[in-house]
Amino acid sequence: MPVNSVKHTGFGVSLSESASMNLLLKNGTCVTPSGTAVADIGIVDGRIAAIGTIGTAAAEVIDCRGLHVLPGVIDSQVHFREPGLEHKEDIATGTAAAALGGVTAVFEMPNTRPATTTAALLADKCRRAKGRAWVDMAFFVGASAENVVELATLERLPGCAGIKLFMGSSTGDLLVPDDATIAQVLANGNRRVAVHAEDERRLKERYTIVEGGADVGMHPEWRDVETALAATRRLLALAQATRRRVHVLHVTTAEELPLLAEHRTLATVEVTPQHLTLAAPECYRELDGFAQMNPPIREGRHRAALWAAVANGLVDCIGSDHAPHTRDEKNQPYPGSPSGMPGVQTLVPVLLNHVAEGRLSLERFVDLTSTGPARIFGIAGAGRIALGYPANLTVVDLKHRRMITHLAMASRCGWTPFDGLTVTGWPVMTLVRGRIVMREGALLGDPAGEAVRFLECL
Numbered sequence: 001m002p003v004n005s006v007k008h009t010g011f012g013v014s015l016s017e018s019a020s021m022n023l024l025l026k027n028g029t030c031v032t033p034s035g036t037a038v039a040d041i042g043i044v045d046g047r048i049a050a051i052g053t054i055g056t057a058a059a060e061v062i063d064c065r066g067l068h069v070l071p072g073v074i075d076s077q078v079h080f081r082e083p084g085l086e087h088k089e090d091i092a093t094g095t096a097a098a099a100l101g102g103v104t105a106v107f108e109m110p111n112t113r114p115a116t117t118t119a120a121l122l123a124d125k126c127r128r129a130k131g132r133a134w135v136d137m138a139f140f141v142g143a144s145a146e147n148v149v150e151l152a153t154l155e156r157l158p159g160c161a162g163i164k165l166f167m168g169s170s171t172g173d174l175l176v177p178d179d180a181t182i183a184q185v186l187a188n189g190n191r192r193v194a195v196h197a198e199d200e201r202r203l204k205e206r207y208t209i210v211e212g213g214a215d216v217g218m219h220p221e222w223r224d225v226e227t228a229l230a231a232t233r234r235l236l237a238l239a240q241a242t243r244r245r246v247h248v249l250h251v252t253t254a255e256e257l258p259l260l261a262e263h264r265t266l267a268t269v270e271v272t273p274q275h276l277t278l279a280a281p282e283c284y285r286e287l288d289g290f291a292q293m294n295p296p297i298r299e300g301r302h303r304a305a306l307w308a309a310v311a312n313g314l315v316d317c318i319g320s321d322h323a324p325h326t327r328d329e330k331n332q333p334y335p336g337s338p339s340g341m342p343g344v345q346t347l348v349p350v351l352l353n354h355v356a357e358g359r360l361s362l363e364r365f366v367d368l369t370s371t372g373p374a375r376i377f378g379i380a381g382a383g384r385i386a387l388g389y390p391a392n393l394t395v396v397d398l399k400h401r402r403m404i405t406h407l408a409m410a411s412r413c414g415w416t417p418f419d420g421l422t423v424t425g426w427p428v429m430t431l432v433r434g435r436i437v438m439r440e441g442a443l444l445g446d447p448a449g450e451a452v453r454f455l456e457c458l
């Protein structure tokens with residue numbers, strides 16, 4: 001049924017009596033751009049065809065009374081390890097974790113083996129996702145000294161989320177540490193560049209602090225505040241000089257925030273659930289190497305500053321930085337242990353628990369996990385419950401209390417830093433373009449994720 005046969009009636013719309021819908025979500029509390037209210041959502045051919053009071057004429061009707069229906073959560077930073085490191089994760093397991101966690105689309109990072117630096121390697125990832133991804137996907141292309149002149153072409157290829165730049169070394173070998181090459185990266189292309197901002201020179205200088213073995217609690221000492229601040233300062237100066245927009249991933253320090261606020265027109269800001277939830281030194285005592293990530297989890301004053309930036313609007317989105325490593329790898333002595341923790345399946349419950357505890361409104365949650373990523377990356381038709389939009393929806397039960405456990409994790413790594421945390425708020429249904437891919441903790445149907453489409457892509 002064409003969407004334009006929908007009749008507008010006040011708050012929402014209703015379908016003409018003769019229309020047949022594929023799916024009808026009845027009586028959910030819907031978070032829409034025009035407010036949060038109880039409404040029915042009618043879905044036809046994967047799109048939202050009606051919002052309002054709709055009756056019951058549909059192939060399938062689901063009662064959502066007492067549940068909240070949100071625009072599909074988009075996790076704009078995950079590492080799925082395929083190709084090359086599938087013993088940690090692959091596209092099938094990573095996207096299963098996403099769907100089970102209420103996430104409808106993920107943007108995957110390029111530090112696989114080989115790193116995603118060419119059109120052929122991007123196309124290879126898109127091919128691998130076909131028929132195996134449970135949710136929609138896009139892939140970042142990694143910037144390197146070798147591909148710098150091709151970036152303007154690469155960033156516009158189908159399935160490309162944009163360019164990712166590592167200023168400091170982390171997992172994998174992608175690295176562009178020097179100003180001259182970073183300026184070249186920024187000068188080649190138009191889309192917003194996603195950046196891991198840690199200063200490589202300072203990381204190298206300070207490595208002696210931990211070299212040869214140290215307590216993992218030293219991680220934020222080695223990769224200190226100045227390491228992050230110096231890189232962000234350099235990045236913003238270069239972005240200004242080249243007039244290129246950037247997206248600063250996983251911001252962790254109080255000190256970077258005023259600087260980012262001064263450069264609102266150039267830079268968008270991501271924080272992660274783990275930096276908003278965990279803090280040093282406790283996290284290292286409790287989780288040991290499983291708390292190790294880059295940039296590090298820092299002291300409570302930084303966490304408080306990140307929350308203030310969430311509250312005052314500076315933070316544009318929350319991504320999980322899902323970075324699975326096996327338990328054996330994480331149990332290696334520091335600093336030989338790899339950095340990163342899984343998070344795609346726990347992003348929604350952990351953040352809903354912050355909603356339950358009053359740190360975040362549900363509307364701001366939607367802004368940070370759906371509307372925000374759609375705006376930052378220019379996703380075509382996402383981030384809101386609106387007529388004609390693809391029916392990417394995350395249905396949550398804000399009252400449901402449940403303990404997060406290692407056992408429930410679908411990620412191949414099989415652990416979560418939040419094991420044992422009882423949260424209030426849980427995803428109960430994930431819809432990708434009108435198809436229910438998860439309901440009550442079970443995956444449904446077949447993996448039929450597609451490439452996310454962007455306004456500036458070919």
Ligand code: DOR
Binds near residue numbers: 292294324
């Ligand atoms: O802790 C991290 N792990 N930070 C990154 O930047 C990369 C990630 C990974 O891929 O393991």
